[in-house]
Amino acid sequence: MTIGAAQPNDNVPIVLVIDDCVDVHRLLAARLRNEALELVCETSGEAGIERVHQIEPSLVLLDLDMPGMDGFEVLRRLKDETSTSDVPVIVLSGMQSPSDKVTAFDLGAVDYITKPFDLMELRVRIRSALKMRHLIQMLAQRAQIDGLTGLWNRAHFDERWADETKRAERSGSPLSLAVFDLDHFKQVNDTYGHPAGDTVLQGVARLIQNIARQADIACRYGGEEFAIIMPDTTPEHAINLCERIRVAIIEADWHGKPGQRITISAGVAGSTGQTSIGRAEWIEVADRNLYRSKSEGRNRASMTDVGSKGPRLADAG
Amino acid sequence: MSDEQGTPADQPLISEFASDPDMIEIVEYFVEELPKRVAAIRSAVTDSDAQSLKTLAHQLKGAAPGYGFTVIGEAAGVLEASLRVSDGSIEGVMGQVEDLASLCQRVRIR
Structure with missing residues (x-):
């Protein structure tokens, strides 16, 4: 892990x-x-x-x-x-x-x-x-770990994202970024209370951590947002991993806390090795895909190969 | 620890760490190697190679105290310092070379 x-x-x-x-x-x-x-x-x-x-x-x-x-x-x-x-x-x-x-x-x-x-x-x-x-x-x-979930925090994400984009640019190796957002999380908090919300965040973090591979850098990006930096990973492989996470989360049993299924939406931006995209823009592309997943009904993942032109929609859930 | 300086010239010189189990092995190694170091010092003198002589003295100054031979370290330090002052002249430091060599000759394992 x-x-x-x-x-x-x-x-x-x-x-x-x-x-x-x-x-x-x-x-x-x-x-x-x-x-x-x-x-x-x-x-x-x-x-x-x-x-x-x-x-x-x-x-x-x-x-x-x-x-x-x-x-x-x-x-x-x-x-x-x-x-x-x-x-x-x-x-x-x-x-x-x-x-x-x-x-x-x-x-x-x-x-x-x-x-x-x-x-x-x-x-x-x-x-x-x-x-x-x-x-x-x-x-x-x-100072680099998120206290609630045990994942890397935002500060660590920023540092590693800068390192990994530089490394990929130098070596020409693939690199993918996935961003996740829990669906209707505010509603979970409002209905079941913040302790239940925290349980969800911790549970989702654990599932992400279990599915992510040794070299992946799994982070809590914001409130109910997560991100995984995947070195040496093509966007196709990245979205497969996101799918596995999405499925694991929807299948998770929360034992009544909260008493409902939880789903997650994801956006991926990845390069197969050749890209001229800047690292801030790269995050924006992943974010746009995340919001596309949201607007197309949530509980799904979308991706863009930032080495090629135009977003491509992956299999929805 | 080191009162060897006052002992007669034929008294054996034993390491201050001779009874330290951690050290016995490497002290023995140092003692066995010491004649080679003295020989190297002598041949630097024969060759009038002040630079080598200075290096050898410097190394012995650093090493000997660590093996429990403070007086040898001091004598080597005196030789090194004299070489610095004598400005490359070996003749001017022969006394210091002999002092060092005779101390080394007295060294025994136990």
């Missing part, structure tokens, strides 16, 4: 050591043998930066005094690049001057350990940095 895939990584954290001295690698490996972490080592700043991009470590232990690119430069580059700027860096150094420490912190290091390592100090500082990293990731993720 989408949410599960992006939860904070519960696996063993990877700690990357960047130090020109192999002895330090060996010492750290011995010192941290019993810690719940995986150690990866590089001997130069250049190789270290490349590794950070590759493995996205939970923590970097960085030597300052290295031939070639020194630790300060490595730190500067990691912090300058958006994709690596959040990785916490603990600076390791034999240099004991306070100005080096200040420079390291100014450049964005989270901590500083002087060599030779004191075993206890090393362990607690690493643990503390990893814990902080975990908490920050959790907070960042909470």
Whole structure:
């Protein structure tokens, strides 16, 4: 499920050591043998930066005094690049001057350990940095999740939609967007009360989540509106998935809360790989299809291949 | 921890971590490799290769304390600093090379 895939990584954290001295690698490996972490080592700043991009470590232990690119430069580059700027860096150094420490912190290091390592100090500082990293990731993720349904929220949708449209444009791969709106939801709230309305929203979210695939990004878009970003998915495949969701929802038994069937309308806009449509316009096309589904009787899905001209109506329910 | 500096020149020099079970294995490794490092330092001296000598001293300065040989790290640090001052002259740092080499000769696993 989408949410599960992006939860904070519960696996063993990877700690990357960047130090020109192999002895330090060996010492750290011995010192941290019993810690719940995986150690990866590089001997130069250049190789270290490349590794950070590759493995996205939970923590970097960085030597300052290295031939070639020194630790300060490595730190500067990691912090300058958006994709690596959040990785916490603990600076390791034999240099004991306070100005080096200040420079390291100014450049964005989270901590500083002087060599030779004191075993206890090393362990607690690493643990503390990893814990902080975990908490920050959790907070960042909470801020992207809708509290009621557990789906991604609107902020996350906006971010991912921008990413995925860029990615599709670059790679020429298919991409589809589906938007959903519950039919007559206001009436459900008015007749059965808001707790029943919330139950419906949660139930629909669960059905969407169950039917969506691992790579799909299922979001609560607004009040009773949902959206699914489907990377590498043609509009034909996207509308099939919408149909399955539509059917699952109409078949759902709400056990009297509310005491009626619920239906959903959907609009899809997707590209098979070649499209010149802008990402805001792309959403508008999906929205127009949604309102077409509404105006044509609800409980149905309509789609447009944004790679071709003119909307095409899919099988109605 | 390190009172080796005051001990006679023929006393064995043992790692400060000799009894740390986490460390025994890599301390042994360091001790076994140490003669190679000393040989490399000597051949840098023979070749008048100040740059290599400085690198070797720098590495030993960083490594030795981690294996529990603080005094060797200090001696290597003195050699590195002297090389910086001597401006590439090996002759001017021979005393520091000998100090470091004789400390290394005293190193034993236990």
